Amino acid sequence: MPRRLLALLSLLALFWVTPAFAAQPPDVQTAWQLLDYMAVDYGGAVGNGKVVSASEYAEMREFSGAVSEKLAALPAKPAKTKLVAQGDALRALIDRKAAPDQVAAAARKLGADLLAAYPVPLGPRKAPDLARGAALFQQDCASCHGATGHADTPMARQLDPPPIAFADR
Ligand code: HEC
Incomplete structure (x- = not known):
């Protein structure tokens, strides 16, 4: 899947x-x-x-x-x-x-x-840094998922299946 x-x-x-x-x-x-x-x-x-x-x-x-x-x-x-x-x-x-x-x-x-x-941590040790997350999203994800999460970018239109629109509830 x-x-x-x-x-x-x-x-x-x-x-x-x-x-x-x-x-x-x-x-x-x-x-x-x-x-x-x-x-x-x-x-x-x-x-x-x-x-x-x-x-x-x-x-x-x-x-x-x-x-x-x-x-x-x-x-x-x-x-x-x-x-x-x-x-x-x-x-x-x-x-x-x-x-x-x-x-x-x-x-x-x-x-x-x-x-x-072999114990390993499976979750983060502290709460995520939202500001850093937002910056990473713009850097690594926005090209496909859109700066505001609408997945309406030129790259998105070329992909099949299309990227998920996070703004679509
Ligand atoms: C090159 C384009 C591209 C980039 C960059 C990209 N994605 Fe996606 N993403 C997709 C596509 C296409 C799908 C839909 C895949 C499918 O339906 O099988 C998707 C689906 C998803 C989903 C939905 C998964 C699900 O199970 O429904 C999440 C969450 C997601 N992406 C997160 C991210 C995050 C976080 C980043 C950045 C770190 C990112 N994506 C970067 C193309 C991209």
Whole structure:
């Protein structure tokens, strides 16, 4: 689902540039976010043991592979072996098109166990600076979403799908 993926990628981008997160292993956050995304979206890929969206299913397989790679790359700790095994088990569930609630439960459990073993902050430590946010919006987002959020820019008119108009309630 491109829209959710885009939101996810912008989140990741934000986390990567925030100094508070720079000291943390980015793989843990990325793996957790992929797992969260899989827990929510797998239901759009598989139903009744059958693929209902080939592109979503391909994405789920790709993400579960990425999670396994990131788990394998974690610094050694006693908990790591079990996490890697859970990652393999999750991939096996997806490969055999298991039920969405089963996959969601396994993804959430793995995400929680990952954070327990390799703690990282998942939210900002302090309230966001709105003035800086406004400046960043003008710098990085306004070309498509519009200076006032109406998504009425020349760039916006060229895009399909069009950018979201934030001003449209
Ligand atoms: C190059 C053009 C472009 C720029 C620059 C851009 N966006 Fe977007 N944005 C889009 C398009 C196109 C969509 C709609 C994607 C879709 O419908 O799949 C979108 C959608 C969104 C959404 C809606 C996601 C959802 O799930 O509905 C949010 C939020 C968003 N953008 C935030 C931002 C932010 C924040 C920035 C700046 C950091 C930004 N965008 C910069 C083109 C852009």
